[in-house]
Amino acid sequence: MKKYLLKFTGRSLLYHKKDYLNQAIIIAILAAIITGSLLTGDSVRESLKRNTNEKLGNTQLLISSGLRFFDSSVSERLMQKTRIKSTPILETDGYCQNFETGASVLDINIYGIKKDFFEFHGIDSIEIPEGTAAVNSELAKQLGIKKGDEIIIKFSDPDPIPRNAPFAPETNGEGSKVLKVSRILGPDLAGNFSLGISQLISRNIFMNLADLQQGKNSLFRVNRLLVANSEDISESSLNNILKDVLLISDIGLSVRKSAVTGETEIISDRIFIDSTLVRSILEEIKSGYPVLTYLANSLKTEKAETPYSFVSGISIDSGTVMGNNEIIISKWLAEDLKSVPGDEITLKWYHPVGNILEEREATFIIKSIAGNNGIFSDPSLMPEFPGISGSTSCSSWDAGIPILMSKIREKDENYWDKYRGTPKAFLSYENAKKLWGNSFGLATAIRFPKDTDSELIINSLKGKIEPSDAGITISNVRLSGEDAASQGVDFGTLFLSLGFFIILSCIILLSFSVSIFFDSKKDQVRTYYALGFSNRLIGRMLFTETAIISVAGSLAGVFSGYWVNVLIVKALNTVWTGAVQTNSIIPGFDSVAVVIGFISTIVISQLLVMMKLRSYLKRLGTDGKSGFRLNSSGGNLISLSAFSILAIIVTTASILSHDASVILSFSGGILLFIAFVLAIRQYYINDQKNLFSSSSRFYRFSGRFYSFYPSQAVAPVIFIAAGIFAIIITSSNRLTLTDEMYRNEGGTGGFLLWSESAIPVRQNLNSEAGIMEFGLNDPEFKDIEILQCPKLAGDDASCLNLNHIKTPPLIGIDPEEIVRRGSFSFAAVIEGLGEKNPWMLLEEKTDDDIIYGIADQTVLQWGLMIKTGDTLLFRSEKGKLLKIIICGGLKSSVFQGHLLIGDNNFRYYFPSVAGSSVFLFDGGNQDAEQLKSLLSDRFSNYGLSVETAADKLASFFIVTNTYLNVFTILGILGLILGVLGLGFMLIRNYDLRRKEFALLMATGFSTSRISKYILIDQIIILVWGIITGTVSAIFATLPSLKSSDGMSFYLIITMVLAIFLTGLVILYISVNKVKSTNLLIQLKKD
Amino acid sequence: MLRLENISKAFPQRGIVLDNLNLETGIGDSIAITGPSGSGKTTLMNIIGALDRPDSGDIKFKGNSILKLSPNELSGYRNRNIGFVFQDHLLLNHLTIKENVLLPLLAEKISEEEYSNFEKYCDTLMERVGISGLKDKFPFQVSGGEAQRATIVRALIRKPSLLLADEPTGSLDSKNAENLGRLLVELNREFKIALIIATHSEDMALRMALHLKLDEGKLKV
Secondary structure, three states: OHHHHHHHHHHHHHHOHHHHHHHHHHHHHHHHHHHHHHHHHHHHHHHHHHHHHHHHOOEEEEEEOOOOOEEOOHHHHHHHHHOOOEEEEEEEOEEEEEOOOOOEEOOOEEEEEOOHHHHHOOOOOOOOOOOEEEEEHHHHHHHOOOOOOEEEEEEEOOOOOOOOOOOOOOOOOEEEEEEEEEEEEOHHHOOOOOOOOOOOOOOEEEEEHHHHHOOOOOOOEEOEEEEEOOOOOOHHHHHHHHHHHOOHHHHOEEEEEOOOOOOEEEEEOOOOEOHHHHHHHHHHOOOOEEEEEEEEEEEEOOOOEEEEEEEEEEOOOOOOOOOOOEEEEEHHHHHHHOOOOOOEEEEEEEEEEOOEEEEEEEEEEEEEEEOOOHHHHOHHHOOOOOOOOOOOOHHHOOOOOOOOHHHOOHHHHHHHHHHOOOOOEEEEHHHHHHHHOEOOEOEOEEEEOOOOOHHHHHHHHOOOOOHHHHOOEEEEHHHHHHHHHHOOOOHHHHHHHHOHHHHHHHHHHHHHHHHHHHHHOHHHHHHHHHOOOOHHHHHHHHHHHHHHHHHHHHHHHHHHHHHHHHHHHHHHHOOOHHHHOOOOOOOOOOHHHHHHHHHHHHHHHHHHHHHHHHHHHHHHOOOHHHHOOOOOOHHHHHHHHHHHHHHHHHHHHHHHOOOOHHHHHHHHHHHHHHHHHHHHHHHHHHHHOOOOOOOOHHHHHHHHHHHHOHHHHHHHHHHHHHHHHHHHHHHOOOOOOOHHHHOOOOOOOOOOEEEEEEEEEOOOOOOHHHHHHOOOOOHHHOOOEEEEEOEEOOOOOOOOOOOOOOOOOEEEEOHHHHHHHOOOOEEEEOOOOOOOOHHHHHHOEOOOOEEEEEEEHHHHHHHOOOOOOOEEEEEOOOOOEEEEEEEEEEOOOOOOOOEEEEHHHHHHHOOOOOOEEEEEEEOOOOOHHHHHHHHHHHOHHHOEEEEEHHHHHHHOHHHHHHHHHHHHHHHHHHHHHHHHHHHHHHHHHHHHOHHHHHHHHHOOOOHHHHHHHHHHHHHHHHHHHHHHHHHHHHHHOHHHHHOOOOOOHHHHHHHHHHHHHHHHHHHHHHHHHHHOOOOHHHHOOO | OEEEEEEEEEEOOOEEEEEEEEEEEOOOOEEEEEOOOOOOHHHHHHHHOOOOOOOEEEEEEOOEEHHHOOHHHHHHHHHHHEEEEOOOOOOOOOOOHHHHHHHHHHHOOOOHHHHHHHHHHHHHHHHHHOOHHHOOOOHHHOOHHHHHHHHHHHHHOOOOOEEEEEOOOOOOOHHHHHHHHHHHHHHHHHOOOEEEEEOOOHHHHHHOOEEEEEEOOEEEO
């Protein structure tokens, strides 16, 4: 039995091969689109992974000290211990210029490398001699340089002393070099090496580590250690090994002896020793005690004042306990101030608050006068401040604070000559810590009892310092990069959505094709039915036939999907590059995507077939007359009138209104659309009137059919109109700058310019000194307001990065300034906030290192894939886990891609981030172009890139707008494909009315007249569809069309013409097809 | 009036259906053509009605070959000279009975005056066949016999010279079939219209003046 059924099925397939070919082609297109989209997703993902791997080279794990430095020799010790290759590098910010042409590139990566860097990446032949640099092809292209040319590189000086630290010298900060380009490195030579997560090719300079150190240190200080690909080591085991091999000298700590007291002490090349390190060291060597020495601006009593003196916080020997308000002063100071124990003395000093120095003061009671001996006469209590220690006089100090030279007396110079920085006053350490402890550390030295062996200290601490206490973190950068690529923007789903119209059109076409096919098999099926075949068996036979076609079509389609993928990838690398920001996507082939495409196409097509089959089999035994009924036009007319009136009112209101015009226009367009459809329905229903009452009788006769079957005309009208409407509406949603965005509450925050400096600017540009230094008091800068923010580098989380980012760049912002200006608006805020402004949460901080952050809602949703109320985990500079709760999502703003935290919290957790790198300028009515040019000039040493805030904001629109372009183009293609459905509709309509046409023929109508009659019917439907969709969409998008920002009229006209012409061609072909069919047989009774 | 000369027609699946067939009919003639199923009755009727073309031979209407006419001229010829009655009434369900009857008028341009005359003629014919009360009804609202009468009126509306009826009673019960047969003969005599009926019914055939049998592609008395 089964054998015969299969045989029948095979025969039927052969007999109906032409009809089946139609279905197979449609199914193949469907499969090709689905598989092509999925393969595109896979191609993008794989390209991102390949890109990540290419950038990382041989790197698997990264040991990073962030903005701090460690000794490069750690690498050798680590290799000895692990037998895994590693190489140290120094990564720093900067920019470079073509020496000859002056062309500059601001956003570059500068790597100081040792000779084993390229060897680490499996390239043996490359060395970068001192005085030369290798640049990657991308940078060479942008700079317009070749091998042998010279470049100027300006970079952040890798000085161990944080530039924001108290008393850091003003002069440190920027370094520069003129180097000869020795190599241009392509991707195969590790030229595109990068530790960041982005599909963009970085602009790289590789220079000899010695050149970057500028000879300041005898040791090679680095901030990254690349550890090679190995399965034998995990992050935690590497951390343990690192802990074992880490020496205190690696992290800038050194041990020396006090010549005066004979005590041994640990000091840091960062001046201040981190609290975590102080705690760790004192836990290991209990005999130690911390010392904190600070520079006081003045020590003043009622009688006299002594300027610029060092004061130490120390632990005094037992028996000499100092209260909170007590101070011991030196004999010299007592004499200078003419003070005795019991007198009050006021200390003034500068405390860094953000990038501002705040003068603070405290008053103490003199407990005693110290003798000129022991610790009270120890000049080594003064830390090795680079701008002070080596000075020959007080007046030549570069203390990083404003020094009033007029206050320095001859006796002060004499004191310096004789006692150098010996402190003149002493507090208890606890008191000093309260006054001068800062985010850089809580001690300037840790002292140990006299004659403590230096080696003993060093050895005691070996293997005892947690790397994270020194700000050293370990991460699996390869895994993170691959994860970021895997979880990035899913182009598979994206293109399935963008190709929605094509998929929908295929489903509609398939539905028509299957219906026509079933109709064509009516005789065969009725015979089966009459012979006693059950519906189930008939259904099974038909289902088997269509299933075979589905499989054949899907198979052909999934392999064609590869070429669809190739085409999409080609477009992404060229015309749609705005969506991916790169041209390095390579089309790939993934069997999983092919299988998914195959199965989903079969499921979609067979579900459709099953639905069609069910209704077809249901109709088999019913009387055809049951479908006839007269349609009443009364209800339709009432609805038509109501919607027409509403459409006129709302559209008029949208034209007159300004503020709500967008929503009103859209509503007006929708109402107009409905009114149009109802009008068309009314038109067809009304054709029940006297057929012979007018001169155009024949065409009225044409409409009479639709008065009984209005849905036959209205359904295709709705399909075409809805397609056009959706495409125009969606395309008109292109993101463009609106007036609102320029306002304070808009995305620009009301700022005129956005700029970023390659080298952080240390100065406070709102302070008198900063204004003077950069000449911001010139008339050209009148009324200018500047918001400057520190920035911690991270991976761009804006829509321009396709990867899933977990650590975006952090910006420290002054929330009070934002609130004062009323800048930016929120799209979402954390729950339970009440009336509180989310900006004001930014400066809140809990003891367990939880702070608040704000980011663009787009970044939260798509880049970070989190929402308000969620927590992002960061590592603070000291290696502590920092939890940032997202308290607000901004509406599209210039900060897209960044995470904002409070300025004070930023300085606390990332104290080594020097100065500011992000600047927002509000220039009032200034000329933006002139201001841009002036600022670039004034900050030329810092590599300041300036653009208007509006341009910055608009740069993020490119991705969305490219998606909209893709949607429009694929939508139009889909609609054109859908218009093919009109051909099927015509054939179906013809099949349905075959007897009618046969009769017409018998009664004297020519075939050509009948064809013309069918053709005109369908053309009218096509035109109705186009008019309905286009006119209502134009009214719905009036505001954007008026502003010329939306879909252009040119595109609308092209689309309408394309749809109309395709429709005409398809209808013409279909009419010719039906013309040739034999109608005579219809004249016989079924 | 109508002359079929040496008409032959063959189909790939069925072989020769009509073989050098000859037939002549004049005004007011009534001819019944009978024959077993598959003998080619419908093929012959389609060729007589210019719905199909013979493979060879000629068809002359009033002395002129209709096979030389263009498709459009042929349509006009059919419209003006031939009325069809089929086994199935083939009334269009979305037109009223009167509109169905007047349908052939849409095939060619006619003046308002002519139309008005045809409308009156339609009323007369409907009255004559006993369906005057059905003119505003739709086909699905009338009986099979009534629908077939409407079909006859539609076939006569253009005052044709020849009425072709292919199994006109095939879907009617015996009473209705008898009534329809009688009506066709009456109309044939009344309107002096040539009537050719293809039928299985011997009773119907006997009502006609000439009874021909189609056998092996030839008409035999």
